[in-house]
Amino acid sequence: MKRTGKDLTPNNHMPPRNPDIWLCILLISRHFGNISKNHIQLIYKDIFIFLVRLISSGVSAITFISYSIYEALSGEPINTVIILLIGVLFVWAILLGPLSLIADKEISGFIASLVTILSIVNVLNTGDVTDSDKTNQNIDLFQQALQVKYCPTTIQPDESKRAKFQALKDILVKQCGFQNHQNIYRLAIDAAKARYLDPVSGLADNIHSEFIKDEPVTCLSIAKRMNEICPGKLQL
Structure with a gap:
């Protein structure tokens, strides 16, 4: 008995959803005119x-x-x-x-x-807390900040720059004294993000942190600025 086009169509109410056979079913169905x-x-x-x-x-x-x-x-x-x-x-x-x-x-x-x-x-x-060299450096700079008194005129003759050095010295004492505590706080925040953010949100935060950087003020960054004003006064 010869099969009709109707017999060849798998489902007269809903076409198959498999993308691999769509084209074949389409051609067969259109050939027999039953779609x-x-x-x-x-x-x-x-x-x-x-x-x-x-x-x-x-x-x-x-x-x-x-x-x-x-x-x-x-x-x-x-x-x-x-x-x-x-x-x-x-x-x-x-x-x-x-x-x-x-x-x-x-x-x-x-x-x-x-x-x-x-x-x-x-x-x-990657956290600074687990970097013993950076931790020791912060402690060392804190001790240097307590000992340094001023920038001598023999190193920096500009009075306004010497005044700026003196102002930075006071900031350095505070920043280096709290730097390691700040690093612990930052580590806690980053660990919480890694734990609770979903993978895509975590990736977005990582991209933002990497390409849109807000450089924080650190003990080392202040010390470098002071050494630019008064070279060799601090041992970095």
Whole structure:
């Protein structure tokens, strides 16, 4: 018995949603004349959405890879891995939809947890609190600030600059005395961000901190400024 076009159509009410066989089904159905205009429009719409997702995920992948290369060249291996892992989640959500992250929560949850752990490790690794050399330097500059009295005219003949040196000296004593405490406070904030921000928000905060830098006033920065005014007065 000869099969009709109606027999060849898998579903007369809803066309298949698999993008890999859309084109074949479209050609077969149009050949046998058993698919409605609305079904054809729906298939075209699905193909368009799929292509948009594919292009968007490709652009996102290139962006994340480029940023990770930048971090690698900057000597930040942990940041490099973090960016690549976040890129995997981001591209995954675009290509397959956000709900797919929930459907495969074992994998997505593992990646998100790994990002959190690496972020905390990175904070501890790059923080000034864990850098014993910087901590000792702050203590040493504090002691020097207590001992230095003024900038002699033999080093700096300009009276206005000597007055500025004297004003900076008072600031240096306060800043170096509290610098290590400030570093601990900053570490606590960064650790909280690494723990509680989701991967994408954490990445956005990292990009903001890296490219839109608000240089903080530190014990070392004040000491450098004082040495520019009165060279050799402080041992850096």
